[in-house]
Amino acid sequence: MDRARESVASLLGVEAEDVLFTGGATEANNTALLGLTRARSDAIRHIVTSAAEHPSVDAPLEVLEREGWRVTRVGVDSDGLLDEGQFERAIASDAALVSILWANNETGVVQSMGQIAALARARGIPVHTDATQAIGKIPIDLRNIPVDFLSLSAHKFNGPKGVGCLIAKREWTFEPVLHGGPQERGRRGGTENVAAVVGLGVACELAERELPDRMRDYAELRDRLWAGIESKIPGVRRNGSATCALPNTLNVEFEGAAGELLLQALDVEGIAVSSGAACHSGSIEPSKVLIAMGRSPESARGSIRFSVGQGNDGAQVDYALSRLPDLVERARRAAGA
Ligand SMILES: Cc1ncc(COP(=O)(O)O)c(C=O)c1O
Numbered sequence: 001m002d003r004a005r006e007s008v009a010s011l012l013g014v015e016a017e018d019v020l021f022t023g024g025a026t027e028a029n030n031t032a033l034l035g036l037t038r039a040r041s042d043a044i045r046h047i048v049t050s051a052a053e054h055p056s057v058d059a060p061l062e063v064l065e066r067e068g069w070r071v072t073r074v075g076v077d078s079d080g081l082l083d084e085g086q087f088e089r090a091i092a093s094d095a096a097l098v099s100i101l102w103a104n105n106e107t108g109v110v111q112s113m114g115q116i117a118a119l120a121r122a123r124g125i126p127v128h129t130d131a132t133q134a135i136g137k138i139p140i141d142l143r144n145i146p147v148d149f150l151s152l153s154a155h156k157f158n159g160p161k162g163v164g165c166l167i168a169k170r171e172w173t174f175e176p177v178l179h180g181g182p183q184e185r186g187r188r189g190g191t192e193n194v195a196a197v198v199g200l201g202v203a204c205e206l207a208e209r210e211l212p213d214r215m216r217d218y219a220e221l222r223d224r225l226w227a228g229i230e231s232k233i234p235g236v237r238r239n240g241s242a243t244c245a246l247p248n249t250l251n252v253e254f255e256g257a258a259g260e261l262l263l264q265a266l267d268v269e270g271i272a273v274s275s276g277a278a279c280h281s282g283s284i285e286p287s288k289v290l291i292a293m294g295r296s297p298e299s300a301r302g303s304i305r306f307s308v309g310q311g312n313d314g315a316q317v318d319y320a321l322s323r324l325p326d327l328v329e330r331a332r333r334a335a336g337a
Helices: 002-012 025-038 055-066 084-092 113-122 194-232 259-268 288-292 297-301 314-334
Strands: 019-022 046-050 070-074 097-101 127-130 149-153 164-168 236-238 249-254 278-280 283-285 303-307
Touching (some): 002 019, 002 164, 025 097, 025 127, 025 149, 025 164, 046 055, 046 084, 055 070, 055 097, 070 084, 097 113, 194 236, 259 303, 259 314, 288 297, 297 303
Parallel strands (some): 046 070, 046 097
Antiparallel strands (some): 019 164, 149 164, 236 249, 278 283
16 A cells, blocks of 8 residues: 555655545545535635536535535636636635546546646635546646646556545645544545555556557557548547547547447447437436537537547557448438438
8 A cells, every 4th residue: 555655646746645545536526525625614615617527526516516605617618628717717706626627538628737726726726636537648747736636546547446546735624525434544434445556556657657658559549540530431520629638538529420329339349439428317418518618419419439548459440440431321310310
C-alpha cells in the first residue's frame, strides 16, 4: 500500500499523504463533493460545475441541491469546451467549491484545467476535478495545476476494477463519507482492498513509464479510424474538439442513423462501442453531453463513441472500417432516413 501510494503520488505530482484510496471514481467523487460541503460551516452554499459532467458528479450534486445548496451548471460550446466567460461570472458570486470534469467520457474533450483551476483558486475557491478519463492518457502534473481534489479509477488505465483514489490536499478539511474506521488517516473508514490497491499502483507506474508511447499509439489508431470513416461514409460528423481531445476517444454522428441499433449491430460483429444514450423507463434518452453541446436529440441519438486502448491494433481498426459502411446504411434505413 505504501508503494502504491508513492506510485500514484509520483504519476500526479502530489504528496503520498494526499492520496486516499477508494472503491473507484464514483466513491471519490461522492467523497469530494459531499465531504467538502459538509465540512463548510459558512453561509456560502453554492457550487459551480459544468453541464457535461459524469453521473457520479451529477447525482451527489442533486443530493446537495435537495439539502438547499445552489448549483450552477456552466455551459459548454459546440466543441464541448467550458464557456469560460460564464464560468468566471458564476464564481464571481462566490462559491464553496468548483467541480469540473477534466476529460469527457463520451467525447474525449479535454478542458483547460490549468486555466479553470487558476481562476477559481485566485478567489480562494477549492477545485475538484473528475480526472478519471484523463489519467494515463494525457500528462497530468498537479505541481503546475492548482487542483485541490482529484478523482480517478484504476480500470480506466489498465488497472483492476473497483479501486480508485481521491487526491485530497491536506489544507482542506472534509467530513469522511464512510465513518467507522481509522483507515486512510481517518478520512475513509473500512479496510482497504489491498490487492486492488497494489494493482492501481502498478497501473500508475506503467502509465508514468509508457505515457508518451501510449499517446502516440492511441492517436494513430484513432486518426486512422476517423480518416477511414470520413472517406468511406457520407453524412458523418465528429463530436467534440479535435485538438483539445484525449488521444483514444472518437465520438461520431452518423447522420440519420439509429445509434443504438448501430451499436448492437457492431457488437454482433465483435466490435465494442458505446453511445451516451441512457435508457429511462423503456425509452432511449439522448446523451445529455451532446445536448449540452447544442446537438439535436436526433443528432445525439445517431452518435456513437469509439475508444482504443491497450491491445488494439491497426488490423482491428481496418476490420471495423470494413464493416461500418454496410452497418451504418442499415442503421439509417432502420431509422427511416
Ligand atoms: C468520467 C468518469 N467519472 C467517473 C466514473 C466512475 O468510475 P467507477 O465506475 O470506476 O466508479 C467513470 C466511469 O465510467 C467515468 O468515465
